[in-house]
Amino acid sequence: MANDKPKVGIFGLTGCAGDQLQILNCEDELLRLAQRLDIVDWVMAKSDNDHASRLDVAFVEGVVATERDLETLKEVRARARTLVAIGTCAVWGGLPAMQNTVAREVLQREVYHGHANLDTVEALPPTHFVPFELLLPGCPMERQEFLRAVNALLAGTNPELPRVPVCWECKARENACRVVYHHEVCCGAMTRSGCGARCPSHGVACAGCRGPVEEPNYDANITMFAGRGLSWVEIARKMSAFSAPVWMTQGLEQEVRRDDKR
Ligand code: SF4
Numbered sequence: 240m241a242n243d244k245p246k247v248g249i250f251g252l253t254g255c256a257g258d259q260l261q262i263l264n265c266e267d268e269l270l271r272l273a274q275r276l277d278i279v280d281w282v283m284a285k286s287d288n289d290h291a292s293r294l295d296v297a298f299v300e301g302v303v304a305t306e307r308d309l310e311t312l313k314e315v316r317a318r319a320r321t322l323v324a325i326g327t328c329a330v331w332g333g334l335p336a337m338q339n340t341v342a343r344e345v346l347q348r349e350v351y352h353g354h355a356n357l358d359t360v361e362a363l364p365p366t367h368f369v370p371f372e373l374l375l376p377g378c379p380m381e382r383q384e385f386l387r388a389v390n391a392l393l394a395g396t397n398p399e400l401p402r403v404p405v406c407w408e409c410k411a412r413e414n415a416c417r418v419v420y421h422h423e424v425c426c427g428a429m430t431r432s433g434c435g436a437r438c439p440s441h442g443v444a445c446a447g448c449r450g451p452v453e454e455p456n457y458d459a460n461i462t463m464f465a466g467r468g469l470s471w472v473e474i475a476r477k478m479s480a481f482s483a484p485v486w487m488t489q490g491l492e493q494e495v496r497r498d499d500k501r
């Protein structure tokens with residue numbers, strides 16, 4: 240009998256493989272997914288892989304940090320009808336792209352003690368190079384968001400993704416605000432929701448791991464932080480840890496670089 244299940248590939252570029260691990264951690268749901276999907280190419284999870292066939296859906300995690308990464312990404316794009324970026328590295332650049340914002344001499348001095356060739360090292364999100372149909376940020380991505388997205392793709396619809404900031408979820412959970420009550424640098428107002436405000440709900444300020452919310456209101460946030468004696472450069476630096484390439488296009492680059500040299 241012909242196999243008419245959608246063909247799926249799951250790929251990792253440079254990164255920690257945390258998003259692929261999230262998929263493996265789906266456990267019971269993974270078995271159900273395996274019954275509905277034909278996962279033909281997933282090097283991390285199986286040994287009999289088909290590296291050539293057309294794919295209905297391909298999931299890509301990690302950043303492009305090498306020529307090989309870029310070749311792999313282009314090959315996957317050419318094979319896939321629907322390409323989905325999984326995790327903040329693939330969507331925004333994540334932690335690997337943080338080093339792009341730091342002057343090379345600072346990296347050499349503080350991290351590598353003069354022992355690395357950093358001339359050509361730059362990490363960029365795959366979204367910088369090829370178009371994607373769907374973006375699932377998070378460090379790692381949220382398991383439930385991934386499963387909802389897969390269900391929507393199987394149903395032929397677009398998954399509904401959260402558009403409000405983390406603050407919205409934080410208020411819904413009636414947390415005491417880390418900025419207002421603790422005078423901490425919390426990135427919740429600028430970060431896209433979907434994690435259920437996990438960190439503030441455990442008494443820790445949001446570090447911005449899901450990347451910028453759509454249309455962040457920079458001016459209002461700068462004013463809010465300044466009014467509490469907090470530097471907006473601190474929040475820019477904190478946010479840029481997970482989504483440096485996009486922040487660097489938002490006019491914050493000079494301030495962050497100036498701050499690095501202090
Ligand atoms: S603690 Fe952070 S996420 Fe929660 S409301 Fe305050 S700024 Fe927003």
Ligand code: SF4
Nearest residue numbers: 434438445446447448
């Ligand atoms: S609260 Fe912020 S840092 Fe924590 S998981 Fe959510 S987006 Fe990431």
